[in-house]
Amino acid sequence: MFLVGLFMTCFGIPATIWAARILYILDSHSNARLTGGLTEENIIAVAVIGLLMAVVGIILMIFGKMKRKNQAISDSISNSGKLQYCTHCQTNVNPTDGKCPICNQKMRG
Numbered sequence: 001m002f003l004v005g006l007f008m009t010c011f012g013i014p015a016t017i018w019a020a021r022i023l024y025i026l027d028s029h030s031n032a033r034l035t036g037g038l039t040e041e042n043i044i045a046v047a048v049i050g051l052l053m054a055v056v057g058i059i060l061m062i063f064g065k066m067k068r069k070n071q072a073i074s075d076s077i078s079n080s081g082k083l084q085y086c087t088h089c090q091t092n093v094n095p096t097d098g099k100c101p102i103c104n105q106k107m108r109g
């Protein structure tokens, strides 16, 4: 999820800057014209979509970081010996069971 967010932000921010630059040039140079069938509405759409992607990307990155933190907490619980964490299916397992009840993966230790 973090990588998806990073990708969206990396794509969204340059797209927004690109569109904003073109809109600025169009605005400040009255003789500037768009080529290649692009209209001002297309550029505005790119700016809005780029900005949305950047914002969603940042939100995904924040969520990704939070999820990673939770994973670290659950890892530290498993390392304390109270619970073990199945690396195969991400389930908390009672270490006295010896194996994961979900996927039958053998527990270490």
Ligand SMILES: [Zn+2]
Residues within 6 Å of the ligand: 086, 087, 088, 089, 090, 091, 100, 101, 102, 103, 104, 105
């Ligand atoms: Zn398992």
